[in-house]
Amino acid sequence: DWYKVIAAALGVIAKIPHVVIVGGSTNEEKNKIAAMIFEALEPRLAEEIKECALNTNASLLSTLHSNLSKDQQSRLLSLLLERLRNDTTRLASIKALTVVSTTAEPQQNSELLDMSSVLADLVGELASLLRQQNRGLKQNAMMALNVLIQNHGSDEATLNEQFDRVLVELAPLVSDADLHICHLSLLVAKSILTVSSSCGNSVTTNVLPTCITLAKSSLLQNPALDSLLAFLEQIVLGNAMEFNELMSMLQQMTDTGSAKKHTVSNVAKCMAVITAATTDEYRNGVLSDLVGSLKNTKGDAKERQLAFLVSGDLGRRVDLGKTESVATKLRDSYLQAFKSSSEEIKHAAAYALGCAASGSISTFLPVILETLGSGGDSEKYLILSSLRELIRCQHEDGKDDVVGRIEAIMPYLIKHCSDQDEGVRTMIAECLGSLTVLRPVVVLPELEKLVNEHVKKAGEADNLVLTTVATAIKIAIGGKVDPSALSPYMASFLKLLQEEDLVVRNASLLFVYSAVHHAPQLVVPLMQEQILPVLYELTKLTLKRVVDLGPFKHTVDDALPLRKSSLSIFATALEKCPSSLDIPFFMPLLAKLCQDVEDVQLQAHQVVISCCQRHPKHTLVALEFFVEPLTKTLNRKIGQKTGTELERSNEWTKSALRVAVHLNRLDGARSVVRFAKFMDVARENPSFKSMFESVENER
Numbered sequence: 055d056w057y058k059v060i061a062a063a064l065g066v067i068a069k070i071p072h073v074v075i076v077g078g079s080t081n082e083e084k085n086k087i088a089a090m091i092f093e094a095l096e097p098r099l100a101e102e103i104k105e106c107a108l109n110t111n112a113s114l115l116s117t118l119h120s121n122l123s124k125d126q127q128s129r130l131l132s133l134l135l136e137r138l139r140n141d142t143t144r145l146a147s148i149k150a151l152t153v154v155s156t157t158a159e160p161q162q163n164s165e166l167l168d169m170s171s172v173l174a175d176l177v178g179e180l181a182s183l184l185r186q187q188n189r190g191l192k193q194n195a196m197m198a199l200n201v202l203i204q205n206h207g208s209d210e211a212t213l214n215e216q217f218d219r220v221l222v223e224l225a226p227l228v229s230d231a232d233l234h235i236c237h238l239s240l241l242v243a244k245s246i247l248t249v250s251s252s253c254g255n256s257v258t259t260n261v262l263p264t265c266i267t268l269a270k271s272s273l274l275q276n277p278a279l280d281s282l283l284a285f286l287e288q289i290v291l292g293n294a295m296e297f298n299e300l301m302s303m304l305q306q307m308t309d310t311g312s313a314k315k316h317t318v319s320n321v322a323k324c325m326a327v328i329t330a331a332t333t334d335e336y337r338n339g340v341l342s343d344l345v346g347s348l349k350n351t352k353g354d355a356k357e358r359q360l361a362f363l364v365s366g367d368l369g370r371r372v373d374l375g376k377t378e379s380v381a382t383k384l385r386d387s388y389l390q391a392f393k394s395s396s397e398e399i400k401h402a403a404a405y406a407l408g409c410a411a412s413g414s415i416s417t418f419l420p421v422i423l424e425t426l427g428s429g430g431d432s433e434k435y436l437i438l439s440s441l442r443e444l445i446r447c448q449h450e451d452g453k454d455d456v457v458g459r460i461e462a463i464m465p466y467l468i469k470h471c472s473d474q475d476e477g478v479r480t481m482i483a484e485c486l487g488s489l490t491v492l493r494p495v496v497v498l499p500e501l502e503k504l505v506n507e508h509v510k511k512a513g514e515a516d517n518l519v520l521t522t523v524a525t526a527i528k529i530a531i532g533g534k535v536d537p538s539a540l541s542p543y544m545a546s547f548l549k550l551l552q553e554e555d556l557v558v559r560n561a562s563l564l565f566v567y568s569a570v571h572h573a574p575q576l577v578v579p580l581m582q583e584q585i586l587p588v589l590y591e592l593t594k595l596t597l598k599r600v601v602d603l604g605p606f607k608h609t610v611d612d613a614l615p616l617r618k619s620s621l622s623i624f625a626t627a628l629e630k631c632p633s634s635l636d637i638p639f640f641m642p643l644l645a646k647l648c649q650d651v652e653d654v655q656l657q658a659h660q661v662v663i664s665c666c667q668r669h670p671k672h673t674l675v676a677l678e679f680f681v682e683p684l685t686k687t688l689n690r691k692i693g694q695k696t697g698t699e700l701e702r703s704n705e706w707t708k709s710a711l712r713v714a715v716h717l718n719r720l721d722g723a724r725s726v727v728r729f730a731k732f733m734d735v736a737r738e739n740p741s742f743k744s745m746f747e748s749v750e751n752e753r
C-alpha cells in the first residue's frame with residue numbers, strides 16, 4: 055500500500071510542471087515549485103518506485119529545467135543515466151529520456167536543457183541497446199536517439215566517436231526484414247548526417263551499402279521508403295559523397311535484366327530525389343541523359359522505363375517547365391510512348407506525365423487536356439491515369455495548383471462519363487472523386503446536374519453516367535471529403551437507389567456503404583425515407599436465370615451482389631449509427647437471409663452475432679425466426695466432398711453453430727420452446743459435437 059500511495063503521488067506531481075506553465079505562474083513561483091519537486095523526487099529515483107519517479111523526472115526536466123540550478127539538473131540527468139544502465143528500469147528510462155530530449159514547450163520561451171554532462175554517455179548507452187533482440191527496446195532506443203541527436207547533437211567534437219558507433223550498429227538494421235525498425239534506423243542516420251557533416255565518411259561506409267541493397271527490395275514502401283529518400287537526399291545536401299558516384303551505385307541496381315517492376319520504381323525515386331538535391335550542373339546533365347534515353351525508342355525497355363519514372367519523379371520535385379527545350383522534348387517522348395507495344399513503357403510514361411505536371415502544371419496540364427479532348431480511344435485511359443496521378447501528387451504534396459484549374463478540367467471528364475470502356479469510366483470516377491475532395495463547392499453541383507439529367511432514363515449511356523457518378527461519390531467519401539459540403543447533395547445522389555439498372559443500383563449501394571462507414575452523419579437524416587425502404591426491398595430480391603454453357607447449365611442470380619451490398623450496409627450501420635435502424639422490422643429479413651446462398655448466409659451470421667451483443671432484447675423477441683434457417687443449414691446434404699470443399703462446408707456449419715451458441719446465451723433464450731428444442735437436438739447430434747465444443751470455447 056505504501057508503494058501504491060507514493061506511486062500515485064508521483065503521478066500527480068508529474069502533471070504539475072505542465073499545469074504551472076499553462077497557468078501562467080510567475081518565475082518566482084516556478085522556481086519554488088521546481089525546488090519542491092526536486093526535493094521530493096531526488097531520493098525516490100534511488101528507491102523501488104522507479105518508473106513513476108522517472109516520469110516525474112522527465113516532466114520536471116522537460117518543462118521547468120530553467121528553474122532548476124545547474125547542480126540540480128546535473129543530478130537528475132546523472133540519475134537518469136544510472137537508471138538507463140539498469141535492466142529493470144531501462145525501458146522507462148528511455149521513454150523518459152525521449153521526453154527530456156524534446157524541445158522546450160513554446161509557452162516557456164526558454165532555452166534547451168543543457169545535457170552536455172551526460173550526452174556522450176547517453177548516446178553510447180543507447181547505441182549498445184541497438185544490438186538487443188527485444189524489438190520494443192530497440193524501437194524506443196532509436197526514437198530516443200533520433201530526438202536526442204536532433205536537439206542536442208550539434209557538439210561534433212564530443213559526439214563524433216559515439217556517432218560512428220551508432221552508425222556501425224544501425225547498418226545491419228537497415229533491411230527489409232523489419233521495415234519499421236529500418237525506417238527508424240534511417241531517421242537516426244539522417245539526423246546524424248544533418249548535425250555532423252564530418253560523419254559523412256562513416257555514413258557512406260557503414261549505412262549506405264545496406265541502403266543501396268534495400269533500394270532494390272520489392273518489399274520497400276511507405277515510411278521506410280520515405281526515410282530512405284530523405285537519407286539519400288541528406289547525403290547529397292551534406293556532400294557526404296560525390297553525386298556521380300552515388301548515381302552510379304543506384305543505376306547498377308537496375309542493370310540486371312531481372313530487376314522487378316517495384317525495384318525499378320523505387321530506384322527511380324531514389325535517383326530523382328538525389329538529382330533534385332544536387333547542383334544545377336549535375337541536374338542538367340541527368341536531364342540530358344534522360345532525354346537521350348527516351349528518344350532512343352529502340353533502346354533497352356528497362357532502361358527506358360527507368361528513364362520515364364526518373365523524369366516523372368524529378369518533375370514532381372523540380373519545375374521542368376523552367377527549361378523549355380527539356381519540357382518540350384519530355385512532353386513529346388511521353389505522348390509518343392503511349393503508342394508503344396510495351397505496356398510497362400506506356401504506364402511509366404503516363405505516370406511520368408502526371409508527376410511532371412504536378413511540378414509544372416502550366417506546362418503539362420494543357421497537353422493532358424488537349425490529348426484527352428482529341429486523342430484516340432487507345433490513349434484515353436493512359437492520359438486519364440496521368441491526370442489522376444497529377445491530382446494525387448498535388449494532394450499528397452499539399453499543393454493547390456490544380457484547384458484553380460478544376461473548371462477547365464471538368465468538361466473533359468464529364469464528356470467521357472459514358473465511355474464504353476469500363477477502365478476509362480473508372481479513371482473518370484477516380485479523377486472526379488479526388489477533385490471533389492479538393493474542391494467540393496465546384497465539383498458537387500456538376501455531379502448533381504449529371505444525376506438530374508440522366509436519372510429515370512433507360513438509355514445505356516444514361517446508366518453509364520450514373521454509375522460513374524456513384525463511383526465518384528464513393529471515392530470522394532473514402533477520400534475524406536468535407537461532410538458539410540456533401541450533405542446538401544446527398545438527397546439527389548440517393549435517387550440512384552431507385553434506378554432499375556442493376557449496375558447503377560449496386561454502385562449507389564457501395565457509395566451508401568462508404569458513407570455509413572466513413573461519415574454516417576451524411577446518411578442518418580435520410581435513412582428512414584430514402585435508404586431503408588430500398589434495402590428492405592433488395593434483401594428480398596432474386597433475379598435468377600439459367601445460362602446454357604453447352605455440356606451443362608448454370609444458374610446465375612443477378613441480384614446476389616445487391617443483397618450482399620445491402621447486408622453490408624446493415625452490418626456497418628449497426629456499429630456506426632444503430633439509432634437510425636428499425637431493428638424489430640429488420641429481424642425477420644435477417645432471418646430470411648440466413649437461408650440464402652452460402653456467401654450471404656456467412657455474412658448474415660456475423661450480423662446476427664452482432665445483434666446478440668448490441669441489441670439482445672430485440673434479438674430475443676425474434677428468436678423463433680432463426681430456428682428454421684439454422685436447422686436447414688445444419689441438415690443440408692454435404693455429399694462426397696474432400697479437401698478445400700470439405701473445409702469450406704465445415705466452416706459453413708461451424709458458422710451456423712456459432713450463431714446458435716450466441717443466441718442460446720441470451721437471457722431467456724431457453725424459455726423459447728422451439729429454440730430450446732432445436733438446441734437440444736443439435737447438441738445430441740454426434741456430427742456436431744466437436745464443432746460445438748470448439749465454438750463454445752471461442753472468446
